Amino acid sequence: MTAITAIEEAGTLNSRLAGLDLAGRLSLVAGLGGRVVFTTSLGIEDQVISAEIGDHRLPIEVATLQTGRLFPETLALIEETESQYDIRIVRYEPEQGDIDAYAAKYGLNGFYESVEARHACCGVRKLKPLARALSGATIWITGLRRGQSANRADTPFAEYDPERSLIKVNPLADWDIDTIRAYVANNGVPVNPLHQRGYPSIGCEPCTRAIKPGESERAGRWWWENDEKRECGLHVHEETAVAAQ
Numbered sequence: 001m002t003a004i005t006a007i008e009e010a011g012t013l014n015s016r017l018a019g020l021d022l023a024g025r026l027s028l029v030a031g032l033g034g035r036v037v038f039t040t041s042l043g044i045e046d047q048v049i050s051a052e053i054g055d056h057r058l059p060i061e062v063a064t065l066q067t068g069r070l071f072p073e074t075l076a077l078i079e080e081t082e083s084q085y086d087i088r089i090v091r092y093e094p095e096q097g098d099i100d101a102y103a104a105k106y107g108l109n110g111f112y113e114s115v116e117a118r119h120a121c122c123g124v125r126k127l128k129p130l131a132r133a134l135s136g137a138t139i140w141i142t143g144l145r146r147g148q149s150a151n152r153a154d155t156p157f158a159e160y161d162p163e164r165s166l167i168k169v170n171p172l173a174d175w176d177i178d179t180i181r182a183y184v185a186n187n188g189v190p191v192n193p194l195h196q197r198g199y200p201s202i203g204c205e206p207c208t209r210a211i212k213p214g215e216s217e218r219a220g221r222w223w224w225e226n227d228e229k230r231e232c233g234l235h236v237h238e239e240t241a242v243a244a245q
């Protein structure tokens with residue numbers, strides 16, 4: 001598939017997904033063929049998608065990035081989710097050699113010292129494992145929502161990811177947090193107990209704090225960096241990225 005064809009396919013898919021409910025969106029992409037991978041952080045949005053995949057027995061691989069720095073509550077939720085929905089969540093972990101090299105250069109918690117050091121840690125613990133998780137995938141499903149942050153306000157339903165040569169699908173792009181919470185409550189979906197303690201967005205333990213009233217949903221992520229564009233690099237729209245709006 002050429003890049004132009006992929007961009008056109010993403011644009012067509014974006015339009016088709018817009019008119020469907022969540023189950024319809026996931027069923028549509030699951031039926032496109034190829035390797036379809038959903039990466040979950042076990043956040044509340046991702047739990048909705050895991051529930052749909054499990055309930056409808058959709059042929060979608062479920063993967064998570066086990067960075068080695070996750071909250072104990074998150075680790076427990078991985079197992080609880082697998083059990084409740086009879087699905088397998090494949091853990092992709094960083095290479096020990098990469099962790100050792102990072103610690104030697106920056107220190108184990110060197111990510112507090114500079115943006116460069118933080119990006120390097122995310123590169124080792126998230127980006128490289130993500131590359132393995134998505135190797136050979138044709139579709140990458142995420143739980144991104146437009147309401148999560150200003151940086152995600154224009155999230156499309158489908159877009160071509162030229163760096164990974166696949167189509168990225170965001171089936172919850174137009175869901176707001178109240179709709180997510182209602183779905184979870186009405187369907188008995190297990191969620192991270194940290195959400196009740198002021199953590200709407202949950203990542204690695206040393207890099208996530210509870211938010212204050214009025215702050216954006218992702219304000220507790222890398223809170224020491226005074227930058228509205230804070231991201232771990234998994235979902236950054238590069239200048240070359242092509243969004244199918």
Ligand code: SF4
Binds near residue numbers: 067069121123232
């Ligand atoms: S979120 Fe923090 S601990 Fe996790 S990979 Fe990024 S810098 Fe490292």
